[in-house]
Amino acid sequence: MARELAADLRGEVRFGAAERTVYSHDASNYRHLPLGVVKPADLDDVRTALALCRQYRVPVVARGAGTSIGGQAIGPGAVVLDFRRHLGAVLDVDPQARTARVEPGVVLDDLQRAVRPYGLRFGPDPSTHSRCTLGGMIGNDSCGPRSLAWGRTSDNVERLELLLADGTELTVRGRLAPEERTALRALPGREGELHRQLQEFTDHHLATIRQGMPDLPRRTSGYPLDALLPERGHDLARALTGTEGTCALLLGATVRLVEEPPARALVIAGYPDEGAAADAVPALLPLRPLTAEGMAADLIAALLAAGPRPPALDRLPAGECWLFLETAGATPVEAYSAARRLADTVRREHSAAVALVTDPGEQRQLWAVREAGAGIVTRLPGGGEAWPGWEDSAVPPERLGDYLRDLRALLRRHSLRGVPYGHFGEGCVHLRIDFPLDQPQGVLVFREFLEQAADLAVSYGGSLSGEHGDGQARAELLPRMYPPEVIDLFGEFKRIWDPENLLNPGALVDPRPLDADLRFVAAPRRPLPLALPYERDGGSLASAVHRCVGVAKCVDPTTGVMCPSYMATSEERHSTRGRARLLAEMLRGMGAPPGRRAGGAITDGWRSEEVREALDLCLSCKGCASDCPVHVDMATYKTEFLHQHYRHRLRPLAHYSMGWLPLWLRAAALAPGAANTLARSPAAGLLKRLGGIDRRRVLPVLPPETFTRWYRRHRTAHPAAAGARTVLLWPDTFSDHLQPNVLRSAVEVLEHLGFDVRLPAGPVCCGLTWYSTGQLGTARRVLRRSLQVLAADGLPADTPVIGMDPSCTASLREDLPRLLGPDGRPLADRTRTFAEFLDEFAPDAPLPRVPRDAVTQTHCHQHAVLGTAADRRVEARLGLHNRVLDSGCCGLAGNFGFERGHFEVSEAIAERVLLPELRAADPGTVVLADGFSCRTQIAQLAEGRQALHLAELIARALREDARDRRPGADGVPGDAAR
Template sequence: MATVLPTPTMRPGGRPVEVDVTALAEALSRRVVGEVRFDDGSRALYATDGSNYRQVPIGVVVPRDLADVVATVELCREYGAPVLARGGGTSLAGECCNVAVVIDFTKYVNRVESFDPALRSAIVQPGIVLDELNAYTRRRDNLIFGPKPATHSHCTIGGMIGNNSCGSTAQWSGTTAANVRRLEVLTYDGVRMWVGPTSDAEYERILAAGGRPADIHRRLRELVDRHADALRNLPQLPRRISGYNLAALLPEHGFNVAQALVGSESTCVTVLRAELALLPEPPAKAMVLLGYHDIVAAAHAVRDVNPHQPFVLEALDDKLIGYEMRKHMHPAALHLLPEGGAWLLAQFGGDTVAEARGKVDVLVETLSQGEHPPTVQVFDDPQHEDQIWQVRESALAATARVPGMPDTWPGWEDSAVPPERLGDYLSGFSKLLDEFGYGAASLYGHFGNGCLHTSIPFDLITVQGVRQFRAFVERAADLCVGHGGSLSGEHGDGQARGELLVKMYGPDMVRVFEEFKAIFDPDNRMNPGKVVHANPLDSQLRLGPDYAPAEPATFFEYPSDQDSFARAANRCVGVGKCRRHGGNGVMCPSYMVTGDEQHSTRGRARLLFEMVRGETITGGWRDPAVADALDLCLACKGCKRDCPVNVDMATYKAEFLAHHYAGRIRPRDHYSLGWLPVWARLATLAPGTVNRAARTPGVGTLAKLLAGVDPRRQLPTFAAASFKRWFHRRTPGGSGERGQVLLWPDTFTTYLSPHVAAAAVGVLEAAGFRVVMPTQQVCCGLTWISTGQLGTARRVLRRSLDVLAPYLRDGLPVVGLEPSCTGVFRSDAHELLGHDLDVERLVAQTKTLAELLTERVPDFTPQLTGVDGRRPKAVVQTHCHQHAVLGFDPDTTLMARAGLDVEVLDSGCCGLAGNFGMTTEHRDVSLACAERVLLPAVRAADPSTLLVADGFSCRTQIEDAAIGRRAVHLAEILNGAVRGLAPGDYPEQVLARRPGRAHVLG
């Protein structure tokens, strides 16, 4: 099958490129050890980056090693296919999407090959993530790769080299180019060589060796000799990222071919390895926030701050802060800001905190003597500094998808001017925004280097809106150039600015850039249509005037997305935070295990976007590519909180499953675990018989087979006594002085962990509450939601809401013990049942045990007694839905009040997550999630240390995989504290399974 590729992949002045895609895919599959993906689903995954552009690739190669990369380029050359080497895929200028064979290094080609602390250097593969490199080098000698983009937790070194990335610390370290010593590169025609600074002797040696390397170096020398004067007269500013970095080829800069190729965006060569210069990180830092009247005043103040040589100098405006407040992002940090309408964030480094703080004090004293001194807030503790950094690093996503505001987009998001001219540039730029009706755009950025960031509410779906987008960008380019600036100060040119380079450099220099590219890539096969010979900036838009997605009827209402599933599917802006391999938060457990784009939140969102678009993904709700990507989604809801734009993939997955299996036979576990509440109620008729049968050889195996459960998993053990029957027959306790509370009888606690419910009753009564519970059968519908049986879930939830309505109207708090079920009331109920006053009451009145006690009984502080007077220790696993929906701070507060020394694990999802992990096809991923942090921490914990996990799934995962250890619920700990038990007493007493015994202990 020969495919004629679109015009942008032509060689300039040549004929369209024709590629036999089928033959190429077959040849790659024979030669490449790694993964060759030419299916529609994989192509759709890589059709967009973080920009406004969309180009469906020919195919994707995920190389296993560098030999695979060489083979891929060789075969692409044989078949005439363009090549695009891609990093983390977060690019905002469109350089990471093309009609080409995309090479994704991130999954396998991501090693530190060597590290020399004495030389302060490391040789790395292009797929390594910046934070992981710095963690490696910092552990050994406190050395780091200096530039630090906001995407540092997931951007790759290869991507940083492609864009010449900078980030906040470039004020101190310089750009990526300034920190690259050598590169091993591969040209499209097969030359593999190391390049770097080239002395005259080295140049002569290369020429003497002959061949293509000699030809490349000779032509580069001739190019720079012809245009040396023009190169020396290029704009001088810290962030001149636009165009090619040809000044590095000047003799006074060492004829540095490596640095000339940094920022070439895969348009010239494929980078195989990089030798990086490392810097000693300042041992201590101190930060000051300076408040100004507005962002223009803050920009003018840069001239006063920069002479003090801050480590970083960033800026934020009040619109950004307002948008973060509206989205409930970083509330604790936002209260740390001093008064003002804009802020400069200056950080200083030193050998000690006192030295760094001294630099801050000198700056503050100097500024206080000015005509308009700023307001000031100084920080020298890491916690507060980290909180402020989160505000700044979330800016791109914080300004996107703001409730009640038009969507904002990149397109003019990283211009840079000389820092001393920034105030004047911002003044003119603000007027331009107002003229075009874009005044809602927030302004922030790396002001110490004169770099401005903004996302603008462009209309990219109407003809007139796209025309206005183009007109604005052209005017903004003129304004930037008029202030001696660079169209890009960080993100590169790609398609967004390549067409505009003539404005900045003039036609003659642009022709020099074209000649530079042709030296390495004469046939224009490397990422064509970017930087030079660029596609029009208003073509190949991800949306565009012809964007007309399907608007399917749905079960969930998507109130945050204007009741539109298509809009929800387009919520992801490509930031890529879901591609982290660790760090704080839950998102995205399956990506952390697989390292595969299709198993990231972003990848799944991209496929859903393509599904409703209906071009590359044409199967709609029945499409197997979308089903495969969603299959490893644990429905943990981590993305609902951790994703900067709050993509809720668990909800999207449930919606997809509901339609995917409509009228079809479902997987067996959907009928067994998905209907667990029904089977649990039936099991109470003869729990002993059911439990014995489940553990009888042969019978138990057959039961697991019929249920779709992995034979190595244990089936749930049903309670020997009915908690509900026990509760309703007992004499109510508690003084009732605090009023009544309704204890929610979720399926897991009622039928599988009744000792938890009994302990909770003891705690609530000890705190002065009178506990009530409905007599009717009720359920939140969680298991039906997670398996996409949404019609049933809605009916179950509606029936339960009708039972709860009288209690809710009386103002009773509803106390949930199982986080996933409690999360349904706080989140899913509103989207499934729509606007309903009883739903609103349910959302507002549902509380976790910790929330109720910290809010309503602040003096309730039952004390745990440790050994020898020491505080007892606990290792705590936070349930995903506690993290994502409910919040966990009240739990840690309450445990601290009880005298517990708490270590909250940064473990993410335990990996079980409802029915996920119970099935054979998911078991390996499930356990791999747990083995990241949770299970090693459990095994390493001292026997006297309590293991705390409120989630039934978390406790099950620990019991199944960590032999001899059991975790307890917070209610059990508090119940023990009320009774004055020491932690050593818990295994025999607090962990009693029979409800009656647990209550007696309470």
């Protein structure tokens, strides 16, 4: 079958272990290895693939972004059709009709960008809007916070273009007049037969459908059979929205658009608890807010446990649970007036604390906290793991407060914890729970809780799912919500569309058990010897990689640092999520008890070539450690894997050349002229081949003198002033041996500000090149030797240490304690970046004015580990008109961009934002880049542009000020000037 698919399709056909592994998960608790993955290049590929699957009796699962929480986007032994890769176009926009025609793989944010020039938008906006697809939204009937105003996806679908499992193609529309229904019944062939069966199905079961389907604003459980009723216009488009790919494949859709409000305001109301907040909602709904979102204090606690406090949280009023009530208007004044009415009602009716936010930037920051909820609450404030399962139940909004109180009581009875939040205006609650799935009794607890929670929701007249659909997580529970005759109708409806049960079998009809196929149950039982501590994950790499819950922020290619290789390749296995899945599958096999096989796709443990290949394009940028909502730290996992993979084995050539570069540079510095001559000679090509370096890379030029040699001469000629505060400047390898002007500029600025700048008594190194290539034994020895050198200095223990290169500084702050434990903590705690030092230790010192335009390329490690707030404050003191590029990684990333086989990816990453921005910048614009890698990438790829370190910029300004102050500097004789 794989051979035939590869021969007949223009798109990609992947039946290897790596691709099967990364597509074996979505955002649910489940793992199903597919038979293979097809990424169709066009609709003809979809038709051909489905025909071959039908011929071979292989099930088909359609997939968008793979963010389904119920397990709808995975299937055992199925062929997964990835629509997101190539079928993501907005085909047409009709502003007058307010409609758009789209391919199934179009990402929601791409649709929003396409229709924004017309003042329009697609109404539903789930928190995964930057990566979820319209096909997936139609499959699950997705909603989002603004469905209170604009409805669910099913409320916004005009027509669907479908491919049935038997190859039939047809288009279904919304509400139909009686004469239209008659015409459809008369159509020839399979299409007419289908319409006759559906109409007869409805006519025969009118009473059952009318009485058996709860009327709720958020009911996405089961098939929406009530859309077929005559009084609802026999709406086939609506009836198929939310069927989770079990009835037909979507080839295209025409969706309705709504007017984008020109202005918005946000009212935040604080209540003593979530029950009180929910009780308050029904009285506020008549004021027609766009949203009525609930978020309790435990979600904020989870956010703060995961990372630094966002400044936007300071706008939250007093309370333990908050309602986010958004208003809209044609003007800011109109939106503000609507918000004031809401705020006054909240104060008058509920005596609640209120904040009114009109600044768009602050609104975005506050909404970002809410949108990150799906990721944040996978880690509870105490550090425990929380999982989906009872993810989005919904009850009538007027009963939500009591339901939440009973739901909390049910959690307590089972000794479980979770963080409820969600769409209170429509009675929908998101909840992840710390099910003990890695313990022997955990699966029993999981099943018992879900059964009782289902009964609780139904007792309130609710739905098992209010947004994400059922999938394997909840389909087994549908008989608790619907009477047997309705369950029978679900099966009959499925058979009308898909009589051979080829499309996503087991997702809704005849479902797989909710406690089968759990991805955590086969996690390693026996501890594995590891080289790194994984202190946030109990020392377990398995727990660390299971941080990834499939939220898929790493496959948003538009912004941020994470994940640069995915942004360049669009390959799932090169995303943070894909790599986490591969590592989890590898550990699954390694964790099986001796003598037993785990039945996984990757069975060769640390020697896995699939894992090595996927991690080969990981730049170790650390972007995921900060940008991922659950802080998956792939750079650390890669280091561990490389250490284990190459243990007692020959390594790639680049590990010996680039990994040991500090020693090679120290040797070359003995004769820099000869080294430069060799690097520019015909022998350079041979050197690159021997070193595993790409032939297109230019080897850097060594300066005639290292910084440390210059410093010894400088110190002799310019001794420190008496009483000056001592600081220790860290002479990192790349600045010392390749760009000494950065360190010299730092000395110039620091001495100008009155500091006594010292260097370590001997050679020191952060060990990063060894650490990033997995040579951890050598990295530890290098760091211990560096600590011994510092101890011999005799400087006070609180002497600040200033690092000039962000990667080196981040390594001292984060990797040093990780490798040496408590011994490394004192140095880590007193290490600062150059900007941090100026901001903390010289906050009032006069800095020169630099009123120039600048753009900044932020180093990935600074973004992820160190932060940039101090840089922005120092730039403000300089008067610099700076714009920080949203360019993500520059693409060089230390040794990555120099290694053979990486040049194309490195260049593609730089071409995404950085290089176009530099080409477009005015020639007089200063380019700032504190990272040696960033400056090198810019110098080699940006066509003559040169970037400066912040210290170089300030030192230049000091020299210009000094020159301007010299007598005669303006062309006036010295005496006259005086």
